[in-house]
Amino acid sequence: EKFCSQCGTELTRMVPPGDTHERDVCESCGAVHYQNPRNVVGALPVWEDKILLCRRAIEPRYNTWTLPAGFMELGETTGQGAHRETIEEAGVNIELGPLYTVIDVPHAEQVHFFYLAKVLDPALAPGEETLEARYFRPDEIPWEELSFRTVITTLEHYLHDRETGSFPMHHYGIPIPPPKRRPA
Amino acid sequence: EKFCSQCGTELTRMVPPGDTHERDVCESCGAVHYQNPRNVVGALPVWEDKILLCRRAIEPRYNTWTLPAGFMELGETTGQGAHRETIEEAGVNIELGPLYTVIDVPHAEQVHFFYLAKVLDPALAPGEETLEARYFRPDEIPWEELSFRTVITTLEHYLHDRETGSFPMHHYGIPIPPPKRRPA
Ligand SMILES: [Zn+2]
Numbered sequence: 001e002k003f004c005s006q007c008g009t010e011l012t013r014m015v016p017p018g019d020t021h022e023r024d025v026c027e028s029c030g031a032v033h034y035q036n037p038r039n040v041v042g043a044l045p046v047w048e049d050k051i052l053l054c055r056r057a058i059e060p061r062y063n064t065w066t067l068p069a070g071f072m073e074l075g076e077t078t079g080q081g082a083h084r085e086t087i088e089e090a091g092v093n094i095e096l097g098p099l100y101t102v103i104d105v106p107h108a109e110q111v112h113f114f115y116l117a118k119v120l121d122p123a124l125a126p127g128e129e130t131l132e133a134r135y136f137r138p139d140e141i142p143w144e145e146l147s148f149r150t151v152i153t154t155l156e157h158y159l160h161d162r163e164t165g166s167f168p169m170h171h172y173g174i175p176i177p178p179p180k181r182r183p184a
Numbered sequence: 185e186k187f188c189s190q191c192g193t194e195l196t197r198m199v200p201p202g203d204t205h206e207r208d209v210c211e212s213c214g215a216v217h218y219q220n221p222r223n224v225v226g227a228l229p230v231w232e233d234k235i236l237l238c239r240r241a242i243e244p245r246y247n248t249w250t251l252p253a254g255f256m257e258l259g260e261t262t263g264q265g266a267h268r269e270t271i272e273e274a275g276v277n278i279e280l281g282p283l284y285t286v287i288d289v290p291h292a293e294q295v296h297f298f299y300l301a302k303v304l305d306p307a308l309a310p311g312e313e314t315l316e317a318r319y320f321r322p323d324e325i326p327w328e329e330l331s332f333r334t335v336i337t338t339l340e341h342y343l344h345d346r347e348t349g350s351f352p353m354h355h356y357g358i359p360i361p362p363p364k365r366r367p368a
């Protein structure tokens with residue numbers, strides 16, 4: 001942030017009095033501009049024994065497969081956001097189940113939430129952010145072409161829990177990715 | 185938001201092409217200024233059979249009792265934020281336990297997270313945002329002077345779960361408060 005969103009003056013980076021973190025401060029109107037992590041909300045929609053994935057038509061990770069998910073909007077709950085994103089990206093009629101994974105992603109300054117969901121009608125109508133939507137049997141999941149580690153780990157928990165029939169909420173963090181290895 | 189934080193130009197409220205929500209858009213540099221819900225992270229610190237509460241020295245809800253909690257910062261996990269807020273507000277040495285409540289508060293455009301925590305040393309050193317910190321036995325909790333419904337419901341879950349000895353993660357939402365009744 002360079003300019004004050006309240007008055008348009010150039011901002012100063014400083015620790016305000018009584019604060020513990022550096023902020024963007026407006027020395028003209030006094031506004032302190034806080035920045036906060038964002039929430040990503042999504043669903044794991046299941047039809048019979050198959051899982052719905054969407055191939056991304058947007059960056060980051062264009063052309064990889066994801067669970068339907070996106071940024072939570074003002075005024076909605078995490079569940080309402082997950083439902084909205086599933087409709088926007090796959091155009092599918094679902095019944096949202098319980099919150100299933102809550103994942104800290106500090107290097108991305110995000111928290112991810114995935115809900116279990118039951119597909120009520122398997123018809124799909126992908127939106128503009130999706131190249132293609134389709135159902136995958138567990139043995140068909142394109143593990144090497146998934147978009148994000150939060151998607152991979154949510155699917156891993158689901159397939160594991162399916163063995164036992166018990167789907168408790170899982171909370172965990174994604175550590176900072178290791179630096180990419182270069183070929184020798 | 186009135187001015188573009190990238191270039192200082194006055195913003196226009198509009199639905200950007202391909203979007204579904206109204207945003208603050210800069211017609212000069214093209215920046216779209218998204219706004220997102222914020223996360224509040226806190227802890228339920230326990231010493232022997234007592235719970236640590238802090239009397240707020242700040243608005244909103246000045247002079248009411250709360251669990252230590254505050255806004256999640258960039259670059260931290262929900263747990264790191266809960267630990268940081270507990271130190272800032274009560275100056276107490278804790279060991280953070282599992283994530284315990286995840287609460288949607290859509291009318292405040294927030295999600296709240298509370299962790300169970302074990303107090304390692306009962307010494308307290310309240311910070312500037314706290315008038316007073318002290319430990320309460322369950323029968324001493326000042327229910328009528330608690331700060332927020334997320335604090336009340338987290339304490340209720342804890343006291344209930346203590347009866348059974350099982351502390352699963354709880355996810356729920358706080359509905360919009362009913363309008364205040366006026367005396368007849
Ligand atoms: Zn200003």
Ligand SMILES: [Zn+2]
Nearest residue numbers: 188191210213
């Ligand atoms: Zn601009």
